[in-house]
Every structure is written in C-alpha cells, then in structure tokens.
Amino acid sequence: MVVEQTHRFLDTDGARIHLTEQGRGYPVVFCHGFPHTGFIWHRQLAAVAAAGCHAIAPDLRGYGRTEVTGDVTAYTNAAVIGDLLALLDDLGAEQAVFVGLDFGAQLVWELALRAPDRVAAAVVLNNPFSPRPPRAPSEYWTKAAQRHFLHLAYFQEPGVADAELAARPREFLARVYFALSGDYHYLDTWKNPPGLGYLDVLPAAPDLPWPWLDEAEFDTLATEFERTGFTGGLNWYRNLDRNWDLTAPFAGATVPVPTYFLYGEHDPDMAGFSGRDPLATLRASVTDLRAVVRVPDAGHLVQLEQTAAVDAFLLTALRELGVAPPQPAQAEAR
Numbered sequence: 001m002v003v004e005q006t007h008r009f010l011d012t013d014g015a016r017i018h019l020t021e022q023g024r025g026y027p028v029v030f031c032h033g034f035p036h037t038g039f040i041w042h043r044q045l046a047a048v049a050a051a052g053c054h055a056i057a058p059d060l061r062g063y064g065r066t067e068v069t070g071d072v073t074a075y076t077n078a079a080v081i082g083d084l085l086a087l088l089d090d091l092g093a094e095q096a097v098f099v100g101l102d103f104g105a106q107l108v109w110e111l112a113l114r115a116p117d118r119v120a121a122a123v124v125l126n127n128p129f130s131p132r133p134p135r136a137p138s139e140y141w142t143k144a145a146q147r148h149f150l151h152l153a154y155f156q157e158p159g160v161a162d163a164e165l166a167a168r169p170r171e172f173l174a175r176v177y178f179a180l181s182g183d184y185h186y187l188d189t190w191k192n193p194p195g196l197g198y199l200d201v202l203p204a205a206p207d208l209p210w211p212w213l214d215e216a217e218f219d220t221l222a223t224e225f226e227r228t229g230f231t232g233g234l235n236w237y238r239n240l241d242r243n244w245d246l247t248a249p250f251a252g253a254t255v256p257v258p259t260y261f262l263y264g265e266h267d268p269d270m271a272g273f274s275g276r277d278p279l280a281t282l283r284a285s286v287t288d289l290r291a292v293v294r295v296p297d298a299g300h301l302v303q304l305e306q307t308a309a310v311d312a313f314l315l316t317a318l319r320e321l322g323v324a325p326p327q328p329a330q331a332e333a334r
Helices: 038-050 077-091 103-114 137-145 160-167 169-180 186-191 215-228 231-237 240-246 268-272 278-285 307-321 328-333
Strands: 005-012 015-022 026-031 053-058 096-101 119-125 259-264 289-295
Touching: 005 077, 015 038, 015 077, 026 038, 026 077, 026 103, 026 307, 038 053, 038 096, 038 215, 038 307, 053 077, 077 096, 077 103, 077 240, 096 103, 096 307, 103 119, 119 307, 137 240, 160 169, 160 231, 169 186, 169 215, 186 268, 259 307, 278 289, 289 307
Parallel strands: 026 053, 026 096, 096 119, 119 259, 259 289
Antiparallel strands: 005 015, 015 053
C-alpha cells in the first residue's frame, strides 16, 4: 500500500514551519540545504515510510512555505535547532534519526553537539564533520575570494546575489544543480576572477529531463523559489560567522551520537570545502562512526543522482539502529 504525503505547519519561536510527512512509526527528520526545500528529499520520504518509519522533511527557515519573523539573525543554526527540538516535542518524541545534506548536514552536526540526548543517530550526506576552526570563517573565504570567484564571499552583501538570482530563478537552479552534480566539476567555477556574478561563472545546463531529475521535480522546486526568491537561503550564508561565535562552547568537541556517513565520488564539498583529508578528520572527530560509504558517479545531490544507493544506505542504518522493522525475510528467519 502506498502511503501518501501530508502537509502541516508547526509554530515555533519566531517561525511557522512547513512540514511534509509520510508514514508512521519512528521519526526520521530530513534537513535540506541551499538552494533546496524539503521536497529535495521526497524520494527518501517514500522509501523510509514504506520501511515502517515516520519520515518528516521541514522547509527550513528561509525556504518554501516556512515563514520567519525577525531579521537576518533569525537564521542561525541555533535558531533552526530550536525548530527541530520543537518538532520533536510536538511529536511527543524523545529522539529522532536526523538526516542532513549541505547546510542541513552542518545543522545535524551542531544538533548532535547541542542536544545529543535528542539524536538517536546522525545520517549525513556529503558534508563531513569539521571541528570549529580557530578563526571566523570569513577570514578564510575573504582571502580566497581575492584570488578567484567564491560564492561564500559573493553571497555576503545583502541584496546583490538576491537580485541576481531572483531575476532568473529557473536558470540559476538548473545551472547550479547541474554544476554541483557528478556531471560537472564544480571547482572549475574557481577559475573565474573575483567581481563576477554567480550566473557568470556557472556552466550552462543541458535541457531537462536529466537522468536523475525530471521536469516535474524541477518545476516543484523552481516554482517555490519563483515565489519566495533566495534571500532566506542566502541568510544562512550571512550567519556563518555568527554561527562560529555561537559555537565557542563546542571548540574541540567530538560528536558522540551513532553516525552514518555517505558521500558522492564527485562531491565538490568533499573535494574543495572540507579540508585536506576530510575522512581522517571525520574518523577522529566522531566517536561512534558506524559506516562510511562512497557512491560512484554522484556529486552533491547524491540522493537524486543515485537514489537507490542512498535509500539502501538509509534503510540499512535504520534497521541496524532497530528503529525500522526488519525486512520480511529477516523477520521470518527469527
């Protein structure tokens, strides 16, 4: 039997969060990144629901149908973690499994430090844990951006990237999704000089559909950003230094929760944004690292590019954790 998705809103401190839910059972919460919405996980929601769990994908602050009150400081990791904890309380759940990609991965890592008792496990795609650096992030990217285009620096000036991307949302989304995929080498954008816009450095995207993204899926994502623009998502970038300030108590901390990590063979975050040896850092910083899986022929949007591999990884983790029912053959064997 196919379990349908449902939608509802949850009022938290300073936000009205839009939730997409599917299935019943143990809660599994999916955290997206930029420029996505909770819809980016719709295939995984279906798989996790079919496996006997309650899959939940919020539109995080700044995205989709979620509404936020307050200025740019309302988009810190600490504020969004407050939303996730409010979600657990609303569900009446002591814990959940949290799944994250991109900014959602950073969110899950920080949640595991701030509230490890509420995290049954972290399942992270592509963005490995990195210890808090000794200096604010802007000190690193500002120096790099003097040599070449770097989106981290370009996104900082309020109104600049906002206007560029909102003027051509479908073109931007197609080009950035393609550039981040395993079909392109995203770090080639660094070959461009500073002073350009993002659309000046991104490659042209082939016409849809792609082998891993169809026109209806793209239209669902693009329609949301046509309506909202990109400022909410860009505000996450504008809080990177503020997040660094707020995590001072966790300098040198290790991640104590059970953790499963999967990455695409061609993911640009692994190649260019996660240090010289990200897997060694991950293994040294996560005390209960249970699996590390490399997925061939995939880039940053690995859950769309190689859906079957990601779904299998998720379901294996949920069954090992004992929160998803065993497969029928396993149940019969017992």
